[in-house]
Amino acid sequence: MLDKKFILDNAELVQQNCEHRGVKADVARFVKLETEGRQLQQQIEDLARQANVVSKSIGKAKDDAEREQRKEEGRELREQKDAQQAELDRLAAEAGAIYRSMPNLTHAEAPIGDEARSREIRRGEIEVRRFGFPVLDHVELAQQHDLIDFEGGARIAGNGFYFLKNEAALLELALQQYAIELLIGESFTPMITPDVARGEILQGIGFIPRGPETQIYSIENHDLNLVATAEITLGGMYRGEVIDADKLPIKLCGVSHCFRTEAGAAGRASRGLYRVHQFTKVEMFAFTLPEQSEDMHNYLCDLECQLFDGLGIPYRVIDTATGDLGGPAYRKFDLEAWMPGRGKSGEYGEVTSASNCTDYQARRLNIRYKVKGEKGTHFVHTLNGTAVAISRALIAILENCQQPDGTIIVPEALRKWIGKDRIGSTE
RNA sequence: GGAGAGGUGGCAGAGUGGUCGAAUGCGCCGGUUUGCUAAAUCGGUGACUGGGGAAACCUGGUCCGCAGGUUCGAAUCCUGUCCUCUCCGCCA
Secondary structure: OOOHHHHHHOHHHHHHHHHHOOOOOOHHHHHHHHHHHHHHHHHHHHHHHHHHHHHHHHHOOOOHHHHHHHHHHHHHHHHHHHHHHHHHHHHHHHHHHHHHHOOOOOOOOOOOOOHHHOEEEEEOOOOOOOOOOOOOOHHHHHHHHOOEEHHHHHHHHOOOOOEEOHHHHHHHHHHHHHHHHHHHHOOOEEEEOOOEEEHHHHHHHOOOOOOOOOOOOEEOOOOEEEOOOHHHHHHHOOOOOEEEHHHOOEEEEEEEEEEOOOOOOOOOOOOOOOOOOEEEEEEEEEEEOHHHHHHHHHHHHHHHHHHHHHHOOOEEEEEOOHHHOOOOOOEEEEEEEEEOOOOOOOEEEEEEEEEEOOOHHHHHHOOEEEOOOOOOOEEOEEEEEEEEEHHHHHHHHHHHOEOOOOOEEOOHHHHHHHOOOEEOOOO
16 A cells, blocks of 8 residues: 555656556546545534534533433534535545555666566576586476376366475475575574465455455355465564564564465466465565665565575576566566576576565555654565575476486585485485 | 353553543653662653644544444444454364
């Protein structure tokens, strides 16, 4: 949510922002409704004031006749008030629909335009390898080494589900450990979060829990949904709270399973593990003061880079274009890892993303902070970033680390948890 | 799943239909006192929102989980709903 006052004062800017983001929102109409609504509100409040005065006078009335007279006055005032309130509710409903469709403001440096305008701003330490042999994709590699059972997953839960087996199962655990170890070193609080959350929590974060195009699995007869990311649970944790300013920034890292229906994604390049209905993810989440959020955003991105550099995976960092940003994001950096088996001769594929949502989520979730000794409260800023999305990281590892002899070298950083240097060798 | 209790300010916790935005305590802010710290003591201190004002401040409205209802008037009565806690059952 944006600040309504800000919208009224900066209608053109907000309208332009919506256009940059490819969102249709009639800001002028919102301003008109909101302005009318405020006038109406004034009248309603004045009627309420008069009615309150009348009510108070009744206790001091001298006799029954006067009392009855006053009651009648009060009744009339409240009737008028209710009528105006109904009118206001009507305006507010229309204004609210427009309001809720407005995305967050956008960072001045974010490239304007659709997905094609997204800008590469950084590369990883590791160069893309030149393979002197025909590369296999992760599906073929997994088959060769008996790492993933797609058929089994489909049998028990349908297409898009899978079993990780053998070293792949170990790699999942190792990747979690690896990420969490690094983040604990950076003073993140490790958390294992619920894998389900209430509808209003999802909405607060910016997901739409039910409806035809939802990405979210819902549990029948309960207001519970399978989470699509631990961003939902970590962000929702502080819903309605007022946090002492000196406790900020709060840095959390949470492990959860992530469930996505991927409605409408059928037919897109999504072979193997790339687009699945369930995966495990280690997520970073931060609550900050407004002036801290930009630095925190860069920091989260740096950590993602460190994690992938540490795995020896080549990647690039993308400053996501305005047209490709989700509603809550003010700016988003995506890490795209090189996936040699993707496409005809390798392609970059998104493996993590870090978003600064400024106060957009905090306003919806009503998460505020208070400075000691100062009056009033303010909305915190929230940020989220993927540490490791296991399924996509697995693709990158398997495909980048494959060797001419068909074996896969285990990234050094993970060996202590895998217990071997290489997948596929008999040694 | 069954039974019961409860949701009130940053926290804890009172509250007979009007004088209750709400006692009291903690916390917080300010003053006094005391080598420092601590303690003591006095005063102040809810949120949101509208209007006036350069500002200090003044002034309206709303808010006691949420939504309705009764009433001139609701934290208080009624209905529904959500949530939390306790006990029992089941269970890794």
